[in-house]
Each structure stands twice: as C-alpha cells, then as structure tokens.
Amino acid sequence: MSSVRVRMAPSPTGWIHIGTARTFLFDYLMAKQAENGKLVMRIEDTDVKRSVKGGVESLYQSLDFLGITADEGPREGGEFGPYFQTQREEIYKEYALKMVEEGNAYRCFCSAERLAQLKEEQKMMKIRPHYDGLCKTLSQEEIEKRIAAGESYVVRMKVPENETIEYEEPVIGKKISFNSSDTNEQVLLKSDGLPTYHLAVVVDDMLMNITHAVRGSEYIPSIPKQVLLYRYLGAQMPTYLHVPLVLNPDGKGKLSKRKGNVAVIDFIRKGYIKEAIINFVALIGWNPAPEVAHKDEIYDVDYLIKNFDPKRIKKSAGRFEVEKLDSFNAVWIGKLTPSQLYDRVLAWAEVVLQNNVVDEIRGVTEELEEMRTKVSELKQYLTADRARAESLLAIVQQRVKRLTDIYDWFSVLWQEDAGFDHESVASVLPDVEKRTEIVYNLRDALEKLPTWEQELWEPAVRALADRYNLKHGDLFMVLRVIVTGKKISPPLREFMVLAGRDFVGQRFEQFSSK
C-alpha cells in the first residue's frame, strides 16, 4: 500500500530543459530503486498560453531517447488518470470550492488593473508585493450579487497571519521555516476556471497518491503555500526534494536558453549519446557515496539505480560545464561496439533530420540547416554498406567527442571536391619540382604494388622516404594529405585499406592536377 510513487510533471512547452531532465532522472532513479516503485508522468498544461501543440510528443521523444520512461501517464495509461491537468478541470474546481465553503479560501473580484496598480504602489513603498485582501471581507450577499452580475473572479487561498510554517526538507537536511505573513494569498483558481500550479500540484499529488517528487530549488519559496493547502485538504504532504539549480557556465543565473541551447533535443542533435547525458546530468548536484564511488566518475543507469541516494543531493547550485559532458561523451562512445555506434549514428541522424516542435517555435536555424546537409550526406554514405561503415566507424571511434565529428573524418570519401592542405605538404617539400617528382614516385610506387595491403605499401613508402632522405613521418604526412585532404586524419593505414586502391588513385589524380 505504501509503495513509492514518484511523479514527474512537465509542461508541454515543446522542449525539455536539460536541468529538467536531471530532475526527471532523479525521479526515475527513485522509482526504480524502490520495491514496486512507480513513476508517474503528469502533464501540467494549465497555462494554455504556453502549451504547444505536439509538445507532449516531443517531451516523450527526448525522454525516450534518454531512457527515462514512466509507468503511468497519458501514453502509458493508469488508474489515476486523466494525466492531463486540463482534463481535470472539474476536479480542481471542486476542491477550490470546498476550500471556499470551509473558509480556507475566498472569491476575489479584483481586476487585473487594480492588481497591477496595487503592485506598483507596493513597489514604490518598498514593501513586499502582495494581495491586500480586499475581497476577503466581502459579504455573502455582495458575493452572490457580483456572481449573478456575471463578474469574473478568482479563488484565493487564505493565509494565516504570523504563523511559523515548517517543512522538513530532506535535501537541505533540516526544517526550513517560513513566516506565513511573508506568503501571498495565492490565486488557486484562475478566472478562466483552470487551476494555478499551486492548486493543481497539491490536488493531483494527493489524488494520485504521490509519495515523492523531485523539483528544482526554485520551488522552495512555494513550500508554505503548499503546506497550507495540504492542511486545508486534510492530506499528507508528499516528500518534495529540492535539487540545486543548474547555473550558466559563468555562474550568473539559472541555465537559460539565452546563453545557448539548453533543450535535451539540442544536446541530442549535437551528438551526445544518452549514456553520456545521463552520466553527466546525474553528477550535477549529486555524487555517490565514497564507498561505492568510481574513481573515474563513469556511471551507467544500472549503477545509478542501485546507488542513487537522494540524501546525497547537494545543497548548492552548480554550473553547467560542457567540457565534462564532452569528456563523458567521448568515453561512452568509446565503449560502444562499432555496430552499436552505427545504430546510434543513424538514430541521431533521424533526430537531426526530422523537424521537431522546437523548430516551429524558434525556426530552423542556419546552423541546423548546415548540420542537416552534412548529416544526410553522412547517413547516405553509411547506409550504403553497413559492414564497411562499421569498419570505418571502428577506426575513428576513439577520437570522436561528438557524433558530429564523424562527418569531418569521412567526408573526403564522398565529396567530389574535398580539397587538400597544400600548405602542409609544402612545409615538408618546399621545392616545387622535387615535390612533383616525389609525389609522382609515391604514386608510382603504390600503383606498382601487386595487391592493396598495408604490409606492402607501407614499406614502399618508407623505402621512398629513404631514397629522398626524408623523415618517414614527413612522407607519411604528405601521403595523408593527398589521401584524406588533411594533415589530421583517421589512422592512415586502416583508412587507406578501407578507402581502397581506386580511391587513393583518384586522390593522387586530383592532387597532381591542381
């Protein structure tokens, strides 16, 4: 009966913030590590203005990609539905009115203008902006008269004066206390009949038997309101765990989209794989106990489920440092088999290529257009021959930080005009005539080989280097530039074998003709 039920409650704004993904990961871990624990997904769509068509689908897309899956929710079903708050309108209304009847809430007819003016005055007087309680003292007749007259109203909660409200917060590890007089008489039911966040969470968490929820620490100030609401409803308040905020890399403010793309889908598109994102995000504001910690900080989901301890969540906010994500990504990509990597690349390509709700919101950027061109080229090339693609991926796997790097390693293979780093060649062979001669002989030596094996051509190159008294490395560099176009390339041996004799011949052809 008292089994753990954790909820995650996103708003369908079209995308998930990477920090929200962390919150949901923690929710997921807590649900998974509990015996018979359940993770509930509830869509908080009461702010109609911010809800976006297709928002739920894109939410699921990102969470599925990360492997954070709910047991109950709008897609999964369950006995506590509906899981869309807009479909629960009547329920909230019922509880709001119940609170009015019981004297814990009241109708407020104040206009937006009056409220704005009030706020302005309070601001000028340098006092805390709050509702002044004008409508609290309205007589019953007055209220009925105004309702009858069709005046719109909201329902506000009552807040007792000067009462100490305490909440034992498990992350902070102590009782946080508030003076009720600092708490506003929050609107519970908006004039459009929909609940505000405060009413909705409380009612839903109560009705859905939620026992735990993780949320950002920006919700700490709303604790007293919720304590009061649970009291009015006569319900047990779940354990709310407040995770520290994720700050911008400069430490100024919550990680925000203004300082770069912060949606999970953006990270996916940039070529981060789920293991890396999970590993990284789990360690923002959390660390395993020293007894079970790994020295290299590499953790997979199974480890996290087993060892996640909410008590070890940090209290202080941390910055979002992409370098560490990159490093994790490189490690996790390195751990995949070439076949797995192949599948990841294709899945990634899909996410890049497919239009997403975010693209409708902010438009398809030039950057994305460019990426799409590259990705579709890459995809086309890789899917032509899977076995060969896997061999190619295998040779660059240890040097891929993000999946996007793969394009740069291989584009020479299909691009007609991939170019050459002539400067690097010239730096080793400054004399033009000699350069031409050496390149000619290099080509000749390779063409004369009976078969295209590294065991054969490698000594041939070395011999030629000796003939011209060149450092072996320098001649290999020249060959590298001719074959791959660049001074920095995948390992030449493997690359040349995979690219094939014809390809190398063509590259020589192009190089000499320019």
Add this chain to the structure above:
RNA sequence: GCCGCUAUCGUCUAUCGGUUAGGACAGAGGAUUUUCAAUCCUCUAGGCGGGGUUCGACUCCCCGUAGCGGCACCA
C-alpha cells in the same frame, strides 16, 4: 525592499572534529606514436572574511560578505 537557500582547486565534487584536504574535467610536462586521438605516468591548483565552541575545526554555532532563488490569474 522583503523572505529563503547556499559557500572546498578555474569547473564539478569527496570529507559525517584529528587526512600530507582525495577524485574527475580543464590546463602543463613526459612516455608511446607516420597525424590527431586513445592509453599510461607526473605536475600545477582549493577550505570567502571575522568571531566563538573545542585539546583540536574545511567540518559545529554566531555575525559579516557574496552568489543564487522567490515574492504572477507561469510553472
């Protein structure tokens, strides 16, 4: 302005009063190497300030300072 939370290398963090303050990322150097990586060694770098408590404080308490969050008919 008011309320709340927080404070250890550049960054993320470990430490539940006694440690040469440990690790990871980044950075530097080296080994290896036909490039770049990867890998393996080595190094640099830290307890916000001031008071207490204590034989002893990064750790506990208070004050200060700073940062962050909140103060909506947004969540």
